[in-house]
Amino acid sequence: MTKASVESRFRVEGMDCASCAAKIDTAVRRLDGVDDVSVSVTAGTMTVRHKDDASFAQAIEKRVSGLGYKVAPISPRPGMTAAPKQHAACCGAHQREISVPQEPKHPQGEPASGVPSAEGLHGHDHDSTSAPWWRSGKARLTIASGLALAAAYGVGMLVPGMGSWIFTAAMLVGLVPIARRAVMAALAGTPFSIEMLMTIAAVGAVIIDASEEAAAVVVLFLIGELLEGVAAGRARASIQALTALVPKTALLETGGRTKEVAAETLAIGAVILVRPGDRIPADGVILSGDSSIDESPVTGESTPVRKTVDETVFAGTVNGEAALRVKVTATAEDNTIARVVKLVEEAQESKAPTQRFIDRFSRYYTPGVVVVAALVAVLPPLLTGAEWGEWVYKGLAILLIGCPCALVISTPAAIAASLSAGARRGLLLKGGAVLESIGKVTAVALDKTGTLTEGKPKVTDVVGFALSGGEVLTLAAALETGSSHPLAKAILAKAADDRIDVPPVQHAKAIGGKGVSGTIGGQEVFLSSPKAAGEQNALTPDQTSTIAALNDEGKTVSVLLVDGAIAGAIAMRDEPRVDAHAGLKALANAGVKTLMLTGDNRRTAAAIGRQLGIEVRAELLPEDKQRIVGELRSQGHFVGKVGDGINDAPALAAADVGIAMGGGTDVALETADAAVLHGRVSDIAGMVDLSKRTMSNIHQNIAIALGLKAIFLVTTVIGVTGLWPAILADTGATVLVTMNALRLLRA
The missing domain is CATH 2.70.150.10 (Calcium-transporting ATPase, cytoplasmic transduction domain A)
Known part of the structure; x- marks a missing residue:
């Protein structure tokens, strides 16, 4: 941001689809002095970077409100503050400040004290207020238009000769707001909006004396848009409802x-x-x-x-x-839930490759539809002498069929639902591109410590030589009382699990590089490494063999001496996560190759690898991990890298998809493309599955959107269907696509 620029944020109400965001983005960008615009459909917000002019915010508000949206600046207040640019528990750096309201949320996802709802209509005016949908301005307009149509039918039966005029008047109840916003959108840089297509079709129908159908089409259009708004509101509420948990x-x-x-x-x-x-x-x-x-x-x-x-x-x-x-x-x-909400809202602004393609396609598709509709309307009468009224009617129907709403929303609706569903499971992804990419992964390289394992040692074996195992653990726990060393914590945790009464210790002291000693019940007790213990009392061949066997299993062994005699040993190891084996098996079942990359010693790594059934590369430096990721990519694999430490950052950045495990360092979380917040290895396979189901859902949505249009295009040209089915093909497809995407919320 230059010194002459400032950044302003606005709450935009009545915006719940990609085409709404595109119209707002286009309109605001055309203002002189605007450097950048970012519109979040999910959050219902707009961020504008513009020249430092106190009155400029008013110009932005005027431009957006002219499109039929209610807009108000967002200013910090209790419960809504600017978040830091980086959050350790999120999976990346936030490039701009995000304000997250901490007020009670209502079903449509808006604060209770939010800006009053827009009362008008703009084609996709999905009111997002605390009031029930049937009390919204959009619903009132739909009801008024429906009542006007019903009244027109009644009056038309009483005065048949006035039917055409009566239905035209009924049509105007709903069409005037649509036409007004169509003009505003055209002046703001979006001439081929759904409002414009609807206006042309309705006016054209009146001209060819089909005013009854024109009025009915307007009502059906409003009903379809209202249903779409209700469905879209459910998607928004799914993630915002998290805030109500606090x-x-x-x-x-x-x-x-x-x-x-x-x-x-x-x-x-x-x-x-x-x-x-x-x-x-x-x-x-x-x-x-x-x-x-x-x-x-x-x-x-x-x-x-x-x-x-x-x-x-x-x-x-x-x-x-x-x-x-x-x-x-x-x-x-900045708590966990607030960060999850921020991340998902930010991620939903990041478009997947499929969505970017659809957006580019729709920019040419809509004008193409207008051209095709015009050709259908004029060519047959001009070339073959066909009846003008019949073919103009068909052209108008094609205009409605060709509306790109269902196609445009097919991808972002599925992406938004999946990101929300993933976030509720602790699967955080930095946008649609990442969500789409994870499903392509064919090889996953995982760190060991803190990723495949818990990241903290646990007592695995208590061996009694001169004393019983219980006595060995009791004395060791007494020596370690009050220590914060990881091995000491492991011993104390084991004693607590076994409900051991730990006796008091006197004269406890740490002996640098060797161990800890003290007096317990009049006995001198020393807990140390095998080497330090051997310096005080030689280990027997059996004791040495037992300790060597534990070491071969990748375990760290401490030896307990009582009054100078070898009393027993305690073995500890950083154990695999409870679900690590099942998680790796799920990846294998999905056809994904797995291998462990660790800087730990070969013996320990090999022991964990055997236990989990995974290929192991050990004693690696950070650059070695990065090199191996590069080798996998050169072999044709689409590589995912999972880690939680600073030494994983280079490999995370080098991979096609980097995934940070929960509890990882800031550097790992910032470098990664996604994060598994709750440290479950099985969640990695869950991400892959979520990605695949999302892409399948997107393909279904595209098929629904284009398939219905293709069917009704053919039936319209051959004269089977007309304006009513045309508008149902548009709004019906949009509702079907949205509802299909919402199935992903159950993931």
Whole structure:
């Protein structure tokens, strides 16, 4: 942005389809002083970069409102603030500020305190207000037009000679708003809009004395558009409904007391109390308490997850049976749910290759339809002496049949539904292009630590030599009490799982590079590496053999000594994720080749590889991972790379599709094209499946849109169908395409 430019954001109401966005984009771009325009159908917003002129925003509002939309500037207010340009939990950098309202959302996805709805009609005026659809301005106009048509039939029966005039008057009830917006769209740079086609067809029908059909066609058009608006509203509401999961109030701890405050006012570092059964009002870390958390509203996880001190909780999830004290780690506009909504809205603005092709095609298609309709209307009478009225009628019908609405919406409707469905499962994609590409993946390279494995060690074996396994674990846990070392945490977690009463330790101290020692019950206890233990007391051949076997399995072994004698050993390893094997099998079943790329040692990597049944490349530097991804691409594979660390960033960028695992570093999440927020390996196969079903849905939509038009084109030319079926072919196809796309919301 230059120094002379500013960026303004506007809320645009009545905009729910790609053609609406295209008209607004074209109109605003034609204003002198506009540098760039970005219109989000999903969010119902428009971002304009323009010259720094205080009055220029008014010119933008005037231009957009002239097209029949209600527009108002978005200004920061409580619960709506500018988001940072980068979010660690999102899968990429946001290139501009996004304002996300934290107000209660209604079924159509708009804030309760939003701008009043547009009352007019612009062809695709899908009102997005809190009121039920039947109370919208569009519905009122449709009802008025329908009543006018019914009245025309009644009066026409009483006064047959005035039928033509009466039906023309009834037609004008609905057509005048359409025609007004057709003219405004033409003046703003969109001459071949659906409003213009509808106006020409209706006026032409009156000229050839088909006013009854013209009035009926206008009513059918309005009904079809109203149905389309209701269907499109469902798609918008699907992702915006997530924001309703976050409670509006929170119990804030201050000065040893709790008080109820608005959740949107919580600051980072604040401490809140979450009672059993309450929804958690903010992202945070548990300070005290132990409870099961129902994360299904956010992650889709079917069973509650046990959470205790130092573990993360998400806004919108439900606390189980115990009270929790939670330290807030993200503000209301930057919590997990808000970031998901922002990401999906941003992603839906990114067009897939198929959508870009359809958009280019429609720019030539619509004028082509006008030309074909004109030729059908005039050539037969001129060349063969056919009746003018008959062929003009057919030309007008073709004009309505050729409306590109269903074709234009066929791709973005499916993309929007899939992105929303994916987000609800924690599958975040940076736009339609990524969604389309993931289904083409033929090879996936996965990191080990934190991707295929949990990223933290767990106790796998407790071996007793001089003592029992339980005694070994008890003494080791006592030594590690209070330590934050990953291996210490693994031992303490195992002791907690086994419900072991950990005795107190005295004189505990860490011995650099060797281990930790202390006095427990009068005994000197030392937990160390096998090498350090051997320096105090030689290991027997059997003990050495046991430890070597554990090492061969990729496990780290600590040896416990009691009063200088070898008492036992504890083996730990970063274990595979619970669903890792099933996730890899799902990829294999989809015909996708998998391999592990890791910087870990060969022995550990090979052990995990054998357990999961995956090809392994170990001891790799970041450039090695990038090189291997390049080799796979040179072999003809469409490569996906999955990772969560800084060392994965080069390979993520080099792959055709980079996927970051949840909990990964900012660099990995920013470099990747998509993110699996909840760390499930099976979600990678889920992304591939979602992409394939989306593309299948898009192909179905295109077939519906073009197929119906082709059928009615032929039947119109041969005289079987007329204006009524023509408008049904248009609006009916649009509704069918939208409803078919909405099936993806159940994914």
